[in-house]
Amino acid sequence: MNLKKKLFGLIILLIFFQIGISKAQLYRISLLTCDPGDELYMAFGHSAIRVLDQINGSDYVFNYGTFNFNTPNFYGKFAAGKLDYMLSVSTYADFIATYTNEKRSIREQVLDLSIDQQKYLVEFLQVNYLPERRFYRYDFFFDNCATRIRDAMDLVLGDNLVWSEDEMDETDKTFRDLIDEYVITMPWADLGIDLALGAVIDRKASNWEAQFLPDYMEKSFANAMIVGDGPTRPLVKETRVILDFLKQNTEMSSFNPYWIFWLVAIAFTLITYVGFKKKRLYLGFDITLFFILGILGIVVFLLWFATEHSATQWNWNILWAFPGHLVLAFALLRKQPKAWVKKYLLSALILADAAVVFWILGWQSLHPSLIPILLVLILRTNYLYYNLEKYRSLSA
Incomplete structure (x- = not known):
């Protein structure tokens, strides 16, 4: 009888333990937004997804903004718009070290996802990291490191994700205006961009479309809501600064x-x-x-x-x-x-x-x-x- 009681008690304990795990947050998933850097390729900032596994302690960053320099005919494909970017994964520690060296601030927005939503998003990222799926044809305005994350959230949350009513409204800025905000102190780069880009970017962008820029996507995430999956709640439940460097007052070069x-x-x-x-x-x-x-x-x-x-x-x-x-x-x-x-x-x-x-x-x-x-x-x-x-x- 004692043995049976012990076995019964063990089974009950395991059941409660399993229930506790199911109710616990398996992952801490957050959006990382990085400030612009001094070089042109850093001028527009960066976005990435952090996935902290709270069970085994692994901490990784999924990054859609990388490419392979060893790609055959790299510069030719880049110039022709045929260069594929890819989803890469690094440890959180390595990611932070890189931006520490570059003296670029990072802010973190922790997402208030349910257990199922967490699992779905992590599975989505893991599947898209497979060699045959990690590459994609980069488009600066419509398919980049920021929009890929936004679109992933839309896919995972579906109708449960509600952007602010203002998100679909047009801004008072064209795509060109949005770019100019970041290269105003880089006059030669600004000139080169304006020479290369056509009239298609001189229409007003909606707030949704403006999310091709990490700063604008960060603001949109802050205003988004999750509905119909438990209590209605903000998409972002916590915001914190991970790295904070003083922004230097960059002045336009006298050679302009x-x-x-x-x-x-x-x-x-x-x-x-x-x-x-x-x-x-x-x-x-x-x-x-x-x-x-x-x-x-x-x-x-x-x-x-x-x-x-x-x-x-x-x-x-x-x-x-x-x-x-x-x-x-x-x-x-x-x-x-x-x-x-x-x-x-x-x-x-x-x-x-x-x-x-x-x-x-x-x-x-x-x-x-x-x-x-x-x-x-x-x-x-x-x-x-x-x-x-x-x-x-x-x-x-």
């Missing part, structure tokens, strides 16, 4: 395109004035100008038509940075430019004017530093159109 391009415009204006007085063309300056614009035009053309980047389409920078300008540069090297050159100069003038009109009408926002370059282009195409035949014998 704003004053440099105006200096170029002033120089071309003086050259044109002197040339008009002396009946000279000074074509060497135009050859350099059109050569550079032609190279830029080829880059814009290739980004638009020869890549899979969705954000580089319908790029009206091609109106002033036109590939044909490269041909014009070589044509101007001839002592006797052919008859088509004058017609091309008129076309180039019209295209430059069209770029200004597109900008004014809001069809595409061009970088502010380009104003003097557009003025130079309009000035020189106009000057050459009317004076090329008269002064070509005197050109230098």
